[in-house]
Amino acid sequence: MSTTIQPETILRELADLWISLGKESDPNQASGVLRACAMTLITLVEESEDTSDVWSVMAALMPEHPSRAIVIRFRPSAERALSSRVFSQCWMPFGQRRQICCEQIEITASDASLPDLPPVILPLAVADLPVVLWCRAARLFGLKGFQQLAAIANKVVLHSGAFGGPADILGRLDELTRSGRILADVAWTRLTRWRELIAQIFENRSYLAQLGAVRRVRIGFGGATPSSSAYYLAAWVLDCLDSAGANASLIWGPGEKVPEGELARVELTTSDSGGLQVAITVTGDAERVCADVRVNVLVSRTVFAPDNDYTLLRQELSIPGRDPVFEKALGRAARMAATEKS
Amino acid sequence: MSLENPFQDPLRFERRIPECAVVIFGANGDLTKRKLLPALYRLAYERRLSSGFAVLGISRTPMSDEQFREKMCSSVAKFLEDSPFDQEVWTGFARSLYYMPGDISDPQAFLNLAARVKQIDAERQTGGNVLFYLSTQPSQYAETARGIGEAGMADGKGWRRIVIEKPFGHDLASARALSEELHKVFHESDVYRIDHYLGKETVQNILAFRFGNGIFEPLWNRRYVNNVQITAAESIGVEGRGAYYQEAGALRDMIQNHLLQVMATIAMEPSATFQPDAVRDERAKLLRTIRILKPSEVLDHSVPGQYGPARIGGADVPGFRQEPGVDPQSQTNTYAAATFFVDNWRWAGVPFYIRSGKRLPKRVTEIAIQFNSAPHAVFGENAEEATPNLLILRIQPEEGISLRFLSKRPGAGMKLRPVSMDFNYGSSFGERSPTAYETLLLDAMIGDATLYTRQDMVEASWSVVEPILDVWQEQKFDFPNYAAGTWGPKEADEMLARRGHAWRRP
Numbered sequence: 096m097s098t099t100i101q102p103e104t105i106l107r108e109l110a111d112l113w114i115s116l117g118k119e120s121d122p123n124q125a126s127g128v129l130r131a132c133a134m135t136l137i138t139l140v141e142e143s144e145d146t147s148d149v150w151s152v153m154a155a156l157m158p159e160h161p162s163r164a165i166v167i168r169f170r171p172s173a174e175r176a177l178s179s180r181v182f183s184q185c186w187m188p189f190g191q192r193r194q195i196c197c198e199q200i201e202i203t204a205s206d207a208s209l210p211d212l213p214p215v216i217l218p219l220a221v222a223d224l225p226v227v228l229w230c231r232a233a234r235l236f237g238l239k240g241f242q243q244l245a246a247i248a249n250k251v252v253l254h255s256g257a258f259g260g261p262a263d264i265l266g267r268l269d270e271l272t273r274s275g276r277i278l279a280d281v282a283w284t285r286l287t288r289w290r291e292l293i294a295q296i297f298e299n300r301s302y303l304a305q306l307g308a309v310r311r312v313r314i315g316f317g318g319a320t321p322s323s324s325a326y327y328l329a330a331w332v333l334d335c336l337d338s339a340g341a342n343a344s345l346i347w348g349p350g351e352k353v354p355e356g357e358l359a360r361v362e363l364t365t366s367d368s369g370g371l372q373v374a375i376t377v378t379g380d381a382e383r384v385c386a387d388v389r390v391n392v393l394v395s396r397t398v399f400a401p402d403n404d405y406t407l408l409r410q411e412l413s414i415p416g417r418d419p420v421f422e423k424a425l426g427r428a429a430r431m432a433a434t435e436k437s
Numbered sequence: 438m439s440l441e442n443p444f445q446d447p448l449r450f451e452r453r454i455p456e457c458a459v460v461i462f463g464a465n466g467d468l469t470k471r472k473l474l475p476a477l478y479r480l481a482y483e484r485r486l487s488s489g490f491a492v493l494g495i496s497r498t499p500m501s502d503e504q505f506r507e508k509m510c511s512s513v514a515k516f517l518e519d520s521p522f523d524q525e526v527w528t529g530f531a532r533s534l535y536y537m538p539g540d541i542s543d544p545q546a547f548l549n550l551a552a553r554v555k556q557i558d559a560e561r562q563t564g565g566n567v568l569f570y571l572s573t574q575p576s577q578y579a580e581t582a583r584g585i586g587e588a589g590m591a592d593g594k595g596w597r598r599i600v601i602e603k604p605f606g607h608d609l610a611s612a613r614a615l616s617e618e619l620h621k622v623f624h625e626s627d628v629y630r631i632d633h634y635l636g637k638e639t640v641q642n643i644l645a646f647r648f649g650n651g652i653f654e655p656l657w658n659r660r661y662v663n664n665v666q667i668t669a670a671e672s673i674g675v676e677g678r679g680a681y682y683q684e685a686g687a688l689r690d691m692i693q694n695h696l697l698q699v700m701a702t703i704a705m706e707p708s709a710t711f712q713p714d715a716v717r718d719e720r721a722k723l724l725r726t727i728r729i730l731k732p733s734e735v736l737d738h739s740v741p742g743q744y745g746p747a748r749i750g751g752a753d754v755p756g757f758r759q760e761p762g763v764d765p766q767s768q769t770n771t772y773a774a775a776t777f778f779v780d781n782w783r784w785a786g787v788p789f790y791i792r793s794g795k796r797l798p799k800r801v802t803e804i805a806i807q808f809n810s811a812p813h814a815v816f817g818e819n820a821e822e823a824t825p826n827l828l829i830l831r832i833q834p835e836e837g838i839s840l841r842f843l844s845k846r847p848g849a850g851m852k853l854r855p856v857s858m859d860f861n862y863g864s865s866f867g868e869r870s871p872t873a874y875e876t877l878l879l880d881a882m883i884g885d886a887t888l889y890t891r892q893d894m895v896e897a898s899w900s901v902v903e904p905i906l907d908v909w910q911e912q913k914f915d916f917p918n919y920a921a922g923t924w925g926p927k928e929a930d931e932m933l934a935r936r937g938h939a940w941r942r943p
Contacts, residue, residue: 287449291484294444299456299489300564303442335443385525390488393562396529397484410449420446 100179100202102218108181109198116183116196132197134412135220136162137248138229142170142203148404149231153199154184155405160412163198163221167212169232172205177215179203210240216247225249225415229408233257245276252411254281256356261323262432269429272422279411282323283421287410288386288399289328289361292375296390302373307340308365315348315362318355321435323428325358330427331420332361353377454480454882456489457566457595458557460550462541462581463573464494464505468602470512473572476874478513479520481530485879489562494536495550505536518872533561541573541581547588554590565595568881575604579618586622600629600881603694604685605890608906609899616892625892629881634695635888636873636880639836640702643804644716646830646838648707653828656808658783663825664936665703666790666805667696668943670797674744674755674921675771679762687773688741688909691793693902697724698890699832700789703804704779713887717894724897728778735908737935742772742926744796745917754796754921768914771795774929775905776936788936792929796921801943802832816851824855827941 136156140149146166153164164184179202200219204212220226228248235241236253245251258264272278297303312332316325329345336343343363351359363373374389377399384399400406445453459477461469480486494505510531514522537553539546558565567590571581578601591597599619606612619628634640647653656662669691675682682690698720705723708715730738745756758765772794779789808826827841838860846852871879880888918926924940933939 288484290444290446291450294442294446294450295454295484296488297442297444298453298487299562300440301562303440306443338443388488390562393488395488395532396525398482398523398526414448418448420448 100177100215102215105179105181105200105219109200112181112183112198113196132161132163132221132224134160134162134224135165135226136160136229136412137165137167137216137226137244139167139169139232139235139244141232141234142168144168144231146201150184150199152404152408156409156412157184157197159409161197162227163200163219165200165202165216165219167202167204169204169206169209169235171234173207174205175208175211176205177202177208177211206235206238209235209238210243212240213243213247216244220247227252227412229253250277250279250411250415252279252281252408255323256282260432260436261321261326262429262436265323265326265425265429265432269425272425277417278425279414279418279421280323280327280425281407281411283327283424284407284410285324285402286328286331286358288402289358289375290331292386292388292397293332293361293363293373296373296388299390302371302390305365305371306336308367308370309336309339309341309343309363310366311346311362311364312336312343313346313348313360313362313364314358315351315360317351317353317357317359319349321347321349321432322356323432324356326428326432327424328358328361330431331424332363334423334427451483451485452879452883454485454487454490454879455566456487456562456564457568457882458491458493458554458561458563459568459570459878459882460493460495460554461570461572462577463496463571464536465496465498465500465508466572468572469494470509471516472872472874473570473878474509475513475516475518476872476878478527478530479517479872479875480879482520482523482526489564491533491535491557491561491563493550493553493557494534495539495541495546497538497540499538500536502535506531506534509534541577541584544584544587547584547590551588551590563595565593567593567595567597569597569599571599571601575602578615582619582622591622596627596884597623598627598629598881598884599623600631602631604689605630605694605895606899607684607689609896609903612895612899616895626886628892629886630890630892630895631877631881632694632698632888632890633873633877634832635698635702635890636877637832637836638871638876639830639832639838640699641876641888642836642838643699643702643830644711654707659785659787661808662784662787663807663809664788664790664938665700666807666941667699667703667792667803668805668941669696669793669802670799670924670943671795672797672800672922674796675757675760675763677761679757679760682771683763683767683769686741686770687793687795688770688775688902688906692773692775692791693898694890694895696791696793697727697898697901698894699804700727700777700791701894703806703830704784704789706783711887713885716887717889717891721891721894721897723779723781724894724901726779726781727897727901728780729900730904732904732908735905736912738777738932739773739775739905739909740926740929740932741770741909741914742774742794742919742929743767743769743914743916744771744794744919744921747796747921747923749922756917756921757795758917768916770909772797772919772925772929774925774932776932777901788938790933790938790940792925792940794919794925797924798922799943800834803943804830804832805941806830807938807941816853 138149149166179200181200183196184199226248228245228251230253255264268278297306314325314329353359360376365371372391376387377384378387379385386397386399388395461473510527535557539550554567569585571578573581585591606615701720701723705719708719743757746759747754757763757771758767774792777789806828810825829839831837840858841855843853844856846854877888
């Protein structure tokens with residue numbers, strides 16, 4: 096690995112790339128390739144991770160969120176070393192004759208060279224367009240230089256579930272959010288399907304009218320202790336119930352037959368026996384997950400479309416600014432996790 | 438306690454859908470099978486329907502709930518567009534489907550219907566909200582609305598809305614008479630006249646394009662726009678609908694409703710808000726400013742056509758008069774073209790050319806806004822270099838927007854060539870676009886009438902079209918006047934040539 100890289104060299108290589116793409120296209124066409132770019136998307140991964148998975152996610156995102164994609168692969172090393180290569184991702188829309196292409200840059204770096212990266216990345220970010228940083232390697236979050244790199248981005252996406260205990264990471268994320276940083280946590284993004292189902296139930300006015308009488312919230316999950324997702328869901332439900340005037344208590348339901356950290360069931364019940372009883376339960380396997388929604392005696396079933404890096408990131412990229420609902424839930428989740436830890 | 442749902446998160450969730458029952462009249466018909474049920478199933482698949490939701494189908498055919506569910510299951514699986522059929526989602530959705538046989542000419546059928554709606558409301562918790570969808574013959578609209586009213590179903594504890602499909606009358610007088618009948622039972626704000634063109638993503642995108650961007654609106658007027666062409670072409674013929682089409686024709690079937698609405702969306706003034714009535718007020722205002730042709734102007738400003746037989750791709754294609762159920766001497770227009778002018782400050786003098794036809798070379802619907810050429814030919818008088826800028830809004834088949842402008846050819850000398858900058862919905866947004874019926878049904882359940890046509894809009898567009906129809910009716914045209922597979926009669930080309938223009942080749 097070479098020890099340094101020059102942003103000007105990368106930019107020149109990108110320019111050459113467009114020229115060669117133009118030459119490869121059919122000279123009889125009125126125009127060759129179309130460049131599409133709506134943002135700069137920086138992704139941090141471990142060098143040991145198979146980058147083909149990451150590039151597959153980028154490729155899937157490109158039609159909806161065309162970007163200059165920069166993937167930085169880190170290897171744990173004290174030696175300061177950086178190297179790079181540039182290439183493009185093109186696709187031919189169905190029924191069209193012209194390719195649409197996006198720029199891709201792959202940088203390999205050692206942990207020790209993390210502080211050297213911001214001056215490299217800053218000129219590579221596309222002018223006037225948002226920068227999003229997707230951190231897939233939790234280890235990097237604590238390294239020297241990470242926050243300077245994150246400061247280039249308008250939004251940072253990470254997954255709190257990849258860190259140790261939820262109390263510490265939720266507390267840290269809450270602090271960063273309060274300091275003005277725009278963050279997204281994939282553990283929260285995963286909850287959208289659950290939250291949407293709950294919200295949909297209470298679109299029914301007769302159920303909504305009983306919301307203030309909800310006294311018990313039970314959240315079932317796999318494993319012995321709640322994950323950050325469970326804390327988020329509990330915090331959000333309790334916040335919403337508070338605003339409806341309900342005085343509800345939370346009961347954790349550990350040991351459900353789902354993988355550790357995953358959610359299995361949410362129940363909301365009123366105090367009186369003939370009152371409202373809502374339960375959402377996931378069923379199925381890794382291939383196909385369904386949710387059974389029971390409201391009193393009415394039962395319906397819906398498919399939980401599979402979550403993956405593409406669907407989660409796609410959701411976050413469509414929210415460029417602050418997400419007040421997330422930030423409010425994060426604050427309460429952090430407090431709940433800290434209280435339970437102590 | 439506030440009645441707002443505190444769980445809603447508009448940043449991430451799709452729009453709210455209240456609990457309701459959808460009552461479909463003509464539930465055994467093609468529209469229900471091909472469009473309505475697939476659209477409702479798709480909304481269920483995307484978890485957009487309330488848990489308190491039900492569909493009650495009614496038609497003359499005797500059928501049980503279970504038989505209706507089975508029938509709809511195979512239709513939905515067959516007619517779903519760009520979407521998988523999931524048996525488990527269907528099983529859940531099917532529980533909300535009900536059916537009852539009934540003849541709308543029988544008052545007892547409406548009383549039975551009222552009792553069934555009440556029973557389903559209790560069973561499925563639909564909150565007393567009912568959307569009546571009239572998927573029947575237009576001649577039955579008034580009778581059905583009356584039956585609903587007489588059975589006491591137009592009022593109740595929840596909202597009551599009625600959706601009707603075009604045609605909304607066959608002329609101005611009949612459109613007014615229909616509205617009067619509907620208004621005896623429903624308030625105009627509860628009447629949803631569906632125009633599936635307005636539900637298409639690109640038609641909605643016209644509003645986003647015009648009013649969400651600051652750079653186009655300053656050019657959107659007579660100073661910069663030379664002419665506007667709206668084309669809705671179909672490559673197929675009447676496909677077994679000869680008898681119906683013979684009564685309608687292209688001018689009534691397409692221009693009076695869909696294309697004048699599209700024109701209104703292109704030419705309307707910006708509304709102050711995106712509230713349904715604010716947008717519809719502007720559309721209606723525009724329709725009222727379209728110049729109404731005098732009888733003496735009609736034949737100069739409009740061209741009817743009818744396709745004759747031809748050989749396309751080695752196969753013989755019948756002419757309209759050879760289609761089953763069509764009078765061999767029919768004077769029906771299977772093609773219609775017209776030049777309209779908008780009498781307001783913004784558009785004075787700008788021609789809006791609209792054409793629609795069957796058996797044209799390809800299926801395409803698009804709007805082309807041709808801008809004035811550069812005022813001075815700096816680079817010479819070469820015809821290609823004088824190509825004016827063109828903005829094309831494609832509605833189907835590939836929804837998107839293209840801007841054509843001139844660019845220098847690489848190499849020595851200053852040779853220009855037109856290039857096209859494309860935005861394509863399919864490639865720019867990986868997400869599947871909802872079908873027009875998904876969008877419109879959702880809007881009706883939510884109570885958003887922005888994309889629905891209002892009585893004054895219907896009447897204004899009939900006022901524009903009726904003088905043309907009157908003159909055409911008095912004439913005997915030498916039909917057929919275009920061969921199947923061509924871009925229409927030569928008179929349509931001449932109509933534009935008189936103003937120094939030519940139809941684009943889409």
